[in-house]
Amino acid sequence: MSQEQLPLAGITIVSLEQAVAAPLCTSRLAEAGARVIKIERESGDFARGYDSFVNGQASYFVWTNRGKESLVLDIKQPSDQALLKRILAKAHVWVQNLAPGATERVGFGSEQLRCEFPHLITCDISGYGDNNSYADMKAYDLLIQSESGLVSVSGGPSEYGRIGVSLCDISAGMNALSGIQQALFQQLRTGQGTGLKVSLFDCAIDWMSVPLLQQKYTGQGPQRVGLKHPSIAPYGGFTCADGKILVISIQNEREWAQFCTSILQDAQLATQPGFSSNKERVANRSEVDALVQAAFAKQDSHNMRKQLQAAAIAFGAINTSVDLVEHDLVRMETVPTPTGHAEVIASPILTTAPANRQRAVPAIGQHTAAIKEEFASP
Numbered sequence: 001m002s003q004e005q006l007p008l009a010g011i012t013i014v015s016l017e018q019a020v021a022a023p024l025c026t027s028r029l030a031e032a033g034a035r036v037i038k039i040e041r042e043s044g045d046f047a048r049g050y051d052s053f054v055n056g057q058a059s060y061f062v063w064t065n066r067g068k069e070s071l072v073l074d075i076k077q078p079s080d081q082a083l084l085k086r087i088l089a090k091a092h093v094w095v096q097n098l099a100p101g102a103t104e105r106v107g108f109g110s111e112q113l114r115c116e117f118p119h120l121i122t123c124d125i126s127g128y129g130d131n132n133s134y135a136d137m138k139a140y141d142l143l144i145q146s147e148s149g150l151v152s153v154s155g156g157p158s159e160y161g162r163i164g165v166s167l168c169d170i171s172a173g174m175n176a177l178s179g180i181q182q183a184l185f186q187q188l189r190t191g192q193g194t195g196l197k198v199s200l201f202d203c204a205i206d207w208m209s210v211p212l213l214q215q216k217y218t219g220q221g222p223q224r225v226g227l228k229h230p231s232i233a234p235y236g237g238f239t240c241a242d243g244k245i246l247v248i249s250i251q252n253e254r255e256w257a258q259f260c261t262s263i264l265q266d267a268q269l270a271t272q273p274g275f276s277s278n279k280e281r282v283a284n285r286s287e288v289d290a291l292v293q294a295a296f297a298k299q300d301s302h303n304m305r306k307q308l309q310a311a312a313i314a315f316g317a318i319n320t321s322v323d324l325v326e327h328d329l330v331r332m333e334t335v336p337t338p339t340g341h342a343e344v345i346a347s348p349i350l351t352t353a354p355a356n357r358q359r360a361v362p363a364i365g366q367h368t369a370a371i372k373e374e375f376a377s378p
Helices: 021-031 059-064 078-090 110-116 141-147 167-190 200-207 209-218 253-262 267-271 278-283 285-296 301-310 321-325 368-374
Strands: 012-016 035-040 069-072 093-096 121-126 195-199 235-239 245-249 314-317 332-337 340-345
Touching: 012 021, 012 078, 021 035, 021 059, 021 093, 021 121, 021 167, 059 340, 069 368, 078 110, 093 110, 093 167, 110 121, 110 195, 121 167, 141 167, 141 200, 167 195, 167 200, 195 200, 200 209, 235 285, 245 301, 253 267, 253 278, 278 285, 301 314
Parallel strands: 012 035, 012 093, 035 069, 093 121, 121 195
Antiparallel strands: 235 245, 245 314, 332 340
């Protein structure tokens, strides 16, 4: 497959990026065939140093930087500023997630760039947005999870729970991707650029819509209930005889009746007072959960899975990273890195369109000389 066949072939993205949010966004664009020029300082994106688990490379960096060109620049230096301007004159999109005001101070603020290059799409990714009392605060993922309320609805009744991946960074990266794709259509029709701003906080608050609306309109937000659901029962994790936890979800009375008959071996329970409606079961959750746990404790997870599947009951296992390494549904692909080939999780997007699957992880400054030659002064 030639590069010209890819959906975003011919699109050039220039990204002054670091950490996770912006690199994840541009990695998806690279996957679709866009040329992504990643600007790094001489020491490299600091995410390169988060760990060294993938043959000496950082797992975060390998995940979010495949298929990019690494260009080392010091954008405070006039010669590098001039080079960057020459690149932007031919680029389609500018993405940056430096601290608020950092790009403006060196003459690369998005509004300024769109004035100079009216065709250019600009995307600024920040923690809390700009022009507000939080704008200058540091915005690491856990801080945003906490400030947005995500932590308050995660974990068990007695302890807050951090969501164990960089969820706010991921959300911001995906929302930035969506905005850029829309802006590319606009650019194609009109030839004009678009200014986009995405903050981690706004993305996290969007995901908090249901708890926030419940609080706003009823005066009562959801409580932390661990693996349980605040308004559905039975719903949550139950331990089998072999110690494996399976999670079930009963969504309606038909499923509850089937569950009582097939799993609890008590068809009459489905219509008994205190159990016959979801509202009653939530009110009597401890009693309901005790009955479910007793049934699960009699079976190992293998047999319980078979029974749940035969009864068409929604379930899943609590898998650890150990389980996922051998999981049937985890698709892997092999990519080149500066220290050899590595197996990584394949793209979550299954498409009939061509996709740039064999994307190498760049070394720091690997493409600097070639890019400087390509965009040399006339």
